[in-house]
Structures are given as C-alpha cells and as structure tokens.
Amino acid sequence: MARVLLFGRLADLAGWREREIEGDSLFALKARLAEDNEALGEALSGPGVQVALDQEIVRGDAPVTARAEVAFLPPMSGG
Template identity: 75%
Template sequence: MARVLLFGPLRDLAGWRERDIDDARCVSALKARLAEEDERLGEALCGPGVKVAIDQAIVNGDAAIGPRAEVAFLPPMSGG
C-alpha cells in the first residue's frame, strides 16, 4: 500500500492531502487510477511541470513504486 500525498493546487483540486492506495506498482498506473476517480485530477497530474517524488526523491518517467512507498505529487514551482 502506497501513501499518496498531494500538494498545493493539486491538493485543493482533489479535496484531500493524503491517502493510502493499494496496488500502486508504478507511477503511470497510480495516475490512471486517480484519473478514474477524478478526471480533473488525472489531467492535472499529467500537466506540465508536475513532479513526482517517491520516498522523497524526485523521479522521472514511469518509476516503480515499492510496497509502503510514499508518493508525492508536486505542482509546478514559481519563484523570483
């Protein structure tokens, strides 16, 4: 079971910050599952600049998710 965290506007869009999700074996499968539940969230997770961190390390592409992993979706950052 993976612990999924959403931050910033992603959290606001979904209406939750943290959830436990079963059978999340890779990032693409997790995004697909979340999109099935909430189409707008699914679109946002695939948007430009959204980063994914597994166990507090940024990953690229369709990374594997281990059992009891923490998966965080991070919105695009802005600064100046």
C-alpha cells in the same frame, strides 16, 4: 498500498492531501487517481508537475512498493 501525498492546487483539486492507494508503478497510481477524479488526472499530466518517490524526484515510470511514499508536486512559481 503506497502513501500518496498531494500538494498545492493538486490537493485543492482532489479535496484531500494524503491517502493510501494501491498501485505497482507510478503510471498505475496516476491512472488510478485520474480514474477517480478527471480534473486531478489532467492536472497531474500537466507541465511542471513533479513526482517524488520516497523523497527523490523521479522522471517517467518507476516501480512502487507497498510502503512507498509518492508525492505529486505542482509546478513551482515565484522569483
């Protein structure tokens, strides 16, 4: 199972910051999270949300290994 981390308002929506979740791709993990929490699923699909796989920003889908760390990062703001 992959170690999934949520930050900022994504963690607030989910009610947790870190969990072990099974999924063989980023899309599968997002689908699993959306299935468990519709509001979180919508937020993860929103503009500006980034995904880091093993501390590298990834765009689109990518394979996820059992020991992977997947972090979902909310849109950044500030000046």
